[in-house]
Amino acid sequence: MQATHAPAGVGAQGPAILPVPAFSDNYIWLLRNQGLAAVVDPGDAAPVFDALEKQGHEGEPLQLRAILLTHHHADHVGGVLELSRATGATVYGPALETLPRCDVPLQEGDRVRLPDLDLDLAVLDVPGHTAGHIAYWGRAAGVNPALFCGDTLFAGGCGRLFEGTPAQMHASLEKFVTLPPETQVFCAHEYTLGNLRWALAVEPANRTLQQWYQRAQQLRELGLPTLPSSMGQETNTNPFLRTQQVDVAKAAAVQAGRSLTSPVEVFAVLREWKNNFK
Helix, strand or coil: CCCCCCCEECCCCCCEEEEEEECCCEEEEEEEECCEEEEECCCCHHHHHHHHHHCCECCECCEEEEEECCCCCHHHHCCHHHHHHHHCCEEEEECCCCCCCCCEEECCCCEEEEHHHCEEEEEEECCCCCCCCEEEEEEECCEEEEEECCCCEECCEECCCCCCCHHHHHHHHHHHHCCCCCCEEECCECCHHHHHHHHHHHCCCCHHHHHHHHHHHHHHHCCCCCCCEEHHHHHHHCHHHCCCCHHHHHHHHHHHCCCCCCHHHHHHHHHHHHHCCC
């Protein structure tokens, strides 16, 4: 399955999910529906204000109603206070993390239902990158199903383990593996080319991965995002989701110089390999 690089959704003023670039490689995801908007992980307020203006209609900017946060890192929450104070938007975020503002604390089992924004998202606890990281999965601005995974899953990669363990991150990623393959994956960073170069070192004979790397190169040469990805694409190409595949496990064992007896051990070796990959 090829990555989608056009904005998800349909219609100039209809529902859509749009990437708002920030910093050097972040994407703030803007969810638009009939003059209203939500944003996911706004690390910087300025590009969001600009996008609200540009995506508005007849001179009226989009009205920001909701801010969804996945974890506490500054490049994901730095714009929250300015945006919420200026717009009155409700802030949703992980219950177990310290955030600049959080009006509605969330954990697994909760849902975010905002019919005016065409949002109905289930919350998943996905510790690993941070201890209280959450993700949102379900319907969003005309896309069903969509996954907003913050820094837990990337195209071809996953987040570094700043606060969690390999076992926690592996379990979190396994939650994503169970999602439908057509799920569109809205990652928070444009890390795809570097991740896929590493993935090819792990699985050089993976033809689907080879084709995806070529396509991602073409997209970046055109200045286009490689995202969203899809769960089908990730399960076929992302080594962190393929720890039980024979070729991936063998490559990890060679890298480690010892036999590996579980998928979690394979994952831990892969994460260390990626940490040091140039």
